[in-house]
Amino acid sequence: MDILINGKKVKTRKGEHVLEVARREGFEIPSLCHHAALPPDGACRLCLVEVEGPEGKNKVTTACTLEVAQGLSVRLDTPEVAANRKVVLEMLLARVSDSPTLLKLADKYGLLEMRLVPQGEKCVLCGLCARVCTELVGAKALTMEGRGTETYFQPPFGEPAKDCVGCGSCAFVCPVTCIEYKKTDRTIEIWGRTFERLACTECGEPLDLTPEHRDLIRRRTDLLTPAEMQLCGGCERRTTMKTMQRVVEGQQTLETARR
Amino acid sequence: MRKIYLVLPEKCTGCRTCELSCAYSHQIDQQPGTPRIRAYNTKPPLEKGIPVVCFQCDRPACQEVCPTKALQRNLDTGAISIDYDRCINCHACYAACPFGNIHIDPINTRVAKCDLCGGSPKCALFCPTGALSYK
Ligand code: SF4
Ligand code: SF4
Numbered sequence: 347m348d349i350l351i352n353g354k355k356v357k358t359r360k361g362e363h364v365l366e367v368a369r370r371e372g373f374e375i376p377s378l379c380h381h382a383a384l385p386p387d388g389a390c391r392l393c394l395v396e397v398e399g400p401e402g403k404n405k406v407t408t409a410c411t412l413e414v415a416q417g418l419s420v421r422l423d424t425p426e427v428a429a430n431r432k433v434v435l436e437m438l439l440a441r442v443s444d445s446p447t448l449l450k451l452a453d454k455y456g457l458l459e460m461r462l463v464p465q466g467e468k469c470v471l472c473g474l475c476a477r478v479c480t481e482l483v484g485a486k487a488l489t490m491e492g493r494g495t496e497t498y499f500q501p502p503f504g505e506p507a508k509d510c511v512g513c514g515s516c517a518f519v520c521p522v523t524c525i526e527y528k529k530t531d532r533t534i535e536i537w538g539r540t541f542e543r544l545a546c547t548e549c550g551e552p553l554d555l556t557p558e559h560r561d562l563i564r565r566r567t568d569l570l571t572p573a574e575m576q577l578c579g580g581c582e583r584r585t586t587m588k589t590m591q592r593v594v595e596g597q598q599t600l601e602t603a604r605r
Numbered sequence: 606m607r608k609i610y611l612v613l614p615e616k617c618t619g620c621r622t623c624e625l626s627c628a629y630s631h632q633i634d635q636q637p638g639t640p641r642i643r644a645y646n647t648k649p650p651l652e653k654g655i656p657v658v659c660f661q662c663d664r665p666a667c668q669e670v671c672p673t674k675a676l677q678r679n680l681d682t683g684a685i686s687i688d689y690d691r692c693i694n695c696h697a698c699y700a701a702c703p704f705g706n707i708h709i710d711p712i713n714t715r716v717a718k719c720d721l722c723g724g725s726p727k728c729a730l731f732c733p734t735g736a737l738s739y740k
């Protein structure tokens with residue numbers, strides 16, 4: 347099915363959304379809450395596009411949630427889109443005024459004047475952290491709490507996250523890097539918890555792996571023993587190398603080297 | 606027919622040219638990336654080497670534990686490659702690979718693995734002894 351983006355005919359597959367199609371074709375659309383591994387959410391309102399309707403009745407909507415359809419024609423850079431996007435950015439920046447990500451976007455999309463009082467918040471409420479933790483990682487450590495201006499993405503009741511495994515994925519995907527994630531030689535600190543870092547059983551090097559995360563990972567496959575997961579990459583490779591050496595020197599056959 | 610990436614450890618001298626060519630063909634912001642292949646010297650100095658690189662397993666542990674389906678087999682090359690748009694950098698694949706063939710690039714802490722350079726592995730191209738080949 348073909349659609350038109352800025353008048354250019356592009357190929358799409360059923361079920362795709364305009365944001366992913368446009369990016370694949372090299373068009374630029376800003377976004378905060380979109381992630382390729384998650385279904386669209388439409389939370390940040392930055393990915394606005396204008397859809398051409400009958401008799402010039404166009405409407406502005408979010409590209410991430412807009413499914414491709416026969417005859418769809420969208421424009422990415424109309425005055426309507428620009429004006430609406432500026433308002434969205436102005437509100438986001440009023441909430442979180444010091445985010446380099448937002449400041450760069452404001453600059454790029456021509457937001458010159460701020461009319462709102464800065465709120466001094468850190469989080470833009472895109473919700474990516476909780477979606478990634480629940481839908482992908484499967485730890486379900488974070489939820490949305492409160493409502494309106496008192497909305498927070500956090501562990502239930504704002505207490506230390508009891509279901510968190512310390513994988514750090516939420517901190518990685520956060521578009522404004524507002525999730526505190528601290529790594530020391532022996533610990534990982536996040537969401538009010540301090541996790542122990544497992545150490546390589548061979549050389550003692552600390553791994554980016556907590557016992558809780560290891561156990562969660564093991565539930566996804568029947569291939570791994572805990573011991574295998576507790577070597578660092580270097581020690582694993584040296585073990586691999588020694589096995590290969592024994593095969594080369596004829597002390598072991600390929601069949602027994604294979605598990 | 607799909608080409609085969611062949612490792613003949615008995616021919617490896619441990620010169621580590623493969624590591625260098627890999628680092629330069631996986632650059633990040635014009636800096637060499639972490640090599641996805643490593644050549645170890647078995648008896649120093651440089652008497653003999655053994656290259657360790659992804660086996661592109663039939664049943665890859667990295668792929669089974671990836672929560673985002675970021676690791677998929679490229680049907681043209683047979684390589685398990687990372688879709689960085691999907692990846693959430695949880696490092697589960699690093700923990701899972703039993704052979705040490707998932708790497709973490711120190712430049713950006715992102716996971717990295719051999720992708721057979723999308724069908725023209727530079728290590729095989731530059732290996733001077735024929736220990737690595739692609740045909
Ligand atoms: S670090 Fe904790 S809260 Fe964040 S994604 Fe991982 S399990 Fe969830
Ligand atoms: S680090 Fe990325 S590729 Fe590896 S398991 Fe996590 S999401 Fe998948």
Ligand code: FES
Nearest residue numbers: 377388390391410
């Ligand atoms: S990316 Fe579309 S609303 Fe956030």
